Amino acid sequence: MSHVMNTYARQPVAFVRGQGVWLWDEAGRKYLDALAGIAVNTLGHNHPRLVRALTEQIGRIMHSSNLFQMPLQEQAADRLAQITGLDEVFFCNSGLEANEAAIKVARKYGHDRGVAEPAIIVMEKAFHGRSLATLSATGNRKVQAGFEPLVSGFVRVPFNDAESVRQVAEHDRSVVAVLVEPIQGEGGINMSSMQYLRELRELCSRHRWLLMVDEVQCGLGRTGKWFVYQHAGIRPDVVLLAKGLASGVPIGACLAGGPAAEVFQPGTHGSTFGGNPLACAAALATLQAIENEGLIANALRVGEILLDGLHRALDARPGIVEVRGHGLMIGVELDRPCGDLVGQALEAGLLINVTMDKVVRLLPPLVMNEAEAHAVLAILVPLVLKFIERPALAARA
């Protein structure tokens, strides 16, 4: 009997080695990774620049404390400020911690302005994490069920609908911020329109709310720009990162600009591990590799091959609701639960995921090349076609 707590329904495979977009299991079988540890392994596996940076850093110092100066944290913050256009970074260890920090920034920002019970507008189908505050911000009853009472102070509205935010603005004086994923990941690869993001920016500026953008899953080059909000030409007040930022080393970041950057002072927030030298060395190496190796343009190019192939093979087929995505963040929505496809793909040597029961999700490493994208299609498309045909055959029989 396993002594690991039973929080995941795991696939029956253990990976012991990786190289680029390839993984090997204990028996030496090879798999194509189109999931990247759910958008974590930005540089794939065993990337030489990352391995070198980490090995060197481990030999020097892994951890000191935020009680002391942190030169690597300063460097990582400088780089993140440059690419986001924001001013300051709070480092933590995960996506939920980044969101938790943002929720605290918003509440304190509200209190500093005299709002006694500050509220944050959040979206249907959103996912922000599994701490009490972040699961309360999450728009999925499955994530919340059993953990009530939920944390108060969230107002939920439909995603990608600026009008509903406008309506809240008219009657609710307690709102201080909007928290949104520009592309919802766990929620099923749901895309917001760029017009929606611009309207949110405009509404937040008009009402002096903070626009807080959760790019934990969609950010860091995956869609052909560093961040999805940059496609809309806006600058949020708060940006949340984690997952792919250090290519596999745990890290999270809450970035703040303008008035949001002035909210936290010594003593208001903290983290023992947050931004330690090991994590920051990994983040710096990841950011440098993304830039030096042209991985943002690669993500767009290779993503288009995947999207194109999926559209051609699956659009307008009975059983397929929609193929959607941007760059290397792709969803194929079916009209029925399709969790079985994960095991079938694994059997065929491909790692994918299914979210919201019906959405096949691809989040490949940014180093995937064109031939590897074609290899993904060569495995995935026949599996999906077979899957959507099978129940129909059963119904006819």
Ligand SMILES: Cc1ncc(COP(=O)(O)O)c(C=O)c1O
């Ligand atoms: C958009 C988004 N925010 C936050 C989180 C939570 O991140 P973590 O699992 O690192 O706490 C996730 C995780 O899937 C996510 O996709």
